[in-house]
Amino acid sequence: MIISHFPKCVAVFALLALSVGALDTFIAAVYEHAVILPNRTETPVSKEEALLLMNKNIDVLEKAVKLAAKQQGAHIIVTPEDGIYGWIFTRESIYPYLEDIPDPGVNWIPCRDPWRFGNTPVQQRLSCLAKDNSVYVVANIGDKKPCNASDSQCPPDGRYQYNTDVVFDSQGKLVARYHKYNLFAPEIQFDFPKDSELVTFDTPFGKFGIFTCFDIFSHDPAVVVVDEFQVDSILYPTAWYNTLPLLSAVPFHSAWAKAMGVNLLAANTHNTSMHMTGSGIYAPEAVKVYHYDMETESGQLLLSELKSRPRREPTYPAAVDWHAYASSVKPFSSEQSDFPGMIYFDEFTFTKLKRNTGNYTACQKDLCCHLTYKMSEKRTDEVYALGAFDGLHTVEGQYYLQICTLLKCQTTDLETCGEPVGSAFTKFEDFSLSGTFGTRYVFPQIILSGSQLVPERHYEISRDGRLRSRSGAPLPVLVMALYGRVFEKDPPRLGQGSGKFQ
Numbered sequence: 001m002i003i004s005h006f007p008k009c010v011a012v013f014a015l016l017a018l019s020v021g022a023l024d025t026f027i028a029a030v031y032e033h034a035v036i037l038p039n040r041t042e043t044p045v046s047k048e049e050a051l052l053l054m055n056k057n058i059d060v061l062e063k064a065v066k067l068a069a070k071q072q073g074a075h076i077i078v079t080p081e082d083g084i085y086g087w088i089f090t091r092e093s094i095y096p097y098l099e100d101i102p103d104p105g106v107n108w109i110p111c112r113d114p115w116r117f118g119n120t121p122v123q124q125r126l127s128c129l130a131k132d133n134s135v136y137v138v139a140n141i142g143d144k145k146p147c148n149a150s151d152s153q154c155p156p157d158g159r160y161q162y163n164t165d166v167v168f169d170s171q172g173k174l175v176a177r178y179h180k181y182n183l184f185a186p187e188i189q190f191d192f193p194k195d196s197e198l199v200t201f202d203t204p205f206g207k208f209g210i211f212t213c214f215d216i217f218s219h220d221p222a223v224v225v226v227d228e229f230q231v232d233s234i235l236y237p238t239a240w241y242n243t244l245p246l247l248s249a250v251p252f253h254s255a256w257a258k259a260m261g262v263n264l265l266a267a268n269t270h271n272t273s274m275h276m277t278g279s280g281i282y283a284p285e286a287v288k289v290y291h292y293d294m295e296t297e298s299g300q301l302l303l304s305e306l307k308s309r310p311r312r313e314p315t316y317p318a319a320v321d322w323h324a325y326a327s328s329v330k331p332f333s334s335e336q337s338d339f340p341g342m343i344y345f346d347e348f349t350f351t352k353l354k355r356n357t358g359n360y361t362a363c364q365k366d367l368c369c370h371l372t373y374k375m376s377e378k379r380t381d382e383v384y385a386l387g388a389f390d391g392l393h394t395v396e397g398q399y400y401l402q403i404c405t406l407l408k409c410q411t412t413d414l415e416t417c418g419e420p421v422g423s424a425f426t427k428f429e430d431f432s433l434s435g436t437f438g439t440r441y442v443f444p445q446i447i448l449s450g451s452q453l454v455p456e457r458h459y460e461i462s463r464d465g466r467l468r469s470r471s472g473a474p475l476p477v478l479v480m481a482l483y484g485r486v487f488e489k490d491p492p493r494l495g496q497g498s499g500k501f502q
């Protein structure tokens, strides 16, 4: 658990920052929330019961908002997906929790004008939280929109139901509404919006985009708001179920922020039996603060100062050519023998690292992954493998991947390579991992024993596409990966399937 990165000087920065119009920096907050779940979700409860439950959660969020804004000077706070009513509903049982959320173009401050769009107590309360504490508040709630037979796609119950992010500015005004585009399979309570909404808004501390959880795997809207709308920061409510080796919240989200060159404010739900933990504030050049806690059932507030417009900073990372180095070298040939192994339903081509130092290449289809490494010692009780995957992932959504990974196998039996494992004793003093990627969207991650991240000073991403050690400090690597997304090979739409993220 890492909670020690709270900037001691936030209050000072906030005072300085408030004295000018456009802010060079701002204080970001995210709250990992242990959601108070409804007693039952399989059958509908009354509207009163639903509101009672939602108010219990908002009571907790309110404490976090006050602490962040009043005591720590936060400008914006993000709360998690499903953070106000939980998960696992049917269409009917979520209905009492939904409100009609208008288009922000209507210019509405629910705290001032609560009845303008019918009975909307949750929006009123969130708006008042923002207004009373002078802070932008980001939350995830459910929207309902009536429809009828004049719309051929109108569901039989006569309404659309959307998983929705809302943002209230520091005056309490609704400034953004985003309907989650890439629903995860178990979210049967919600409808897919017809089109991907590209929601952005300007603030004195930069331009913001917003999307939700599983959207992060997609081109629309995640990549579009960054590449085409050039946002500075992303607001990211999520309900993310960690699955090692490659899909753990903190490593994956921080890698995405790094690769896309934006700030990412990621707020996860907290429920250890569901493996939901891992929130953070990530800048393009560094992880600012993160929280990963499988020990307690408590929520956690995180705060950090961020640059409002990171693209203008001298520290902004240069673009990486993820193909350059790997395609300039000949595959390393050694006495290696390849074997197959599964990671999250994808069959990788692995090769075992046989000595304490070496050069290896693993290839699959168009992707060859090169690894040069040096371990402090080659332990007999731990086995590492280099793996390559180039193909369409087809479980819980269809998306095309190219991945190079170095990982510790669960046991010394090669059949366990790719299975989750929590700790490692082998230390790597040197490493360089690269691949012949056919995409510029490659998310680089390194996870150490105990699911810890590596401080930035210990590695670098070279412009020619190598993930390299740089300090010589021995690191207990559990897994490192270059996780590439090849969007042009995706089938038309993400989203259908069966699985675990929400």
Ligand SMILES: *[C@@H]1O[C@H](CO)[C@@H](O)[C@H](O)[C@H]1NC(C)=O
Residues within 6 Å of the ligand: 038, 039, 049, 052, 053
């Ligand atoms: C859930 O059940 C418990 C115990 O019966 C009760 O105290 C609590 O108020 C209920 N929660 C909600 C939101 O109805």
Ligand SMILES: *[C@@H]1O[C@H](CO)[C@@H](O)[C@H](O)[C@H]1NC(C)=O
Residues within 6 Å of the ligand: 146, 147, 148, 149, 150
């Ligand atoms: C239902 O259909 C009528 C006529 O086609 C239309 O005028 C009306 O706005 C529709 N209502 C809703 C809720 O979509």
Ligand SMILES: *[C@@H]1O[C@H](CO)[C@@H](O)[C@H](O)[C@H]1NC(C)=O
Residues within 6 Å of the ligand: 035, 037, 088, 271, 272, 273, 274, 297
């Ligand atoms: C975590 O989520 C599960 C599944 O929804 C639930 O049964 C359990 O009570 C939750 N744990 C806590 C501490 O809320």
Ligand SMILES: *[C@@H]1O[C@H](CO)[C@@H](O)[C@H](O)[C@H]1NC(C)=O
Residues within 6 Å of the ligand: 357, 358, 359, 372
């Ligand atoms: C790995 O390759 C590099 C250069 O390509 C070479 O200097 C080094 O000796 C090789 N290491 C091993 C263990 O073969």
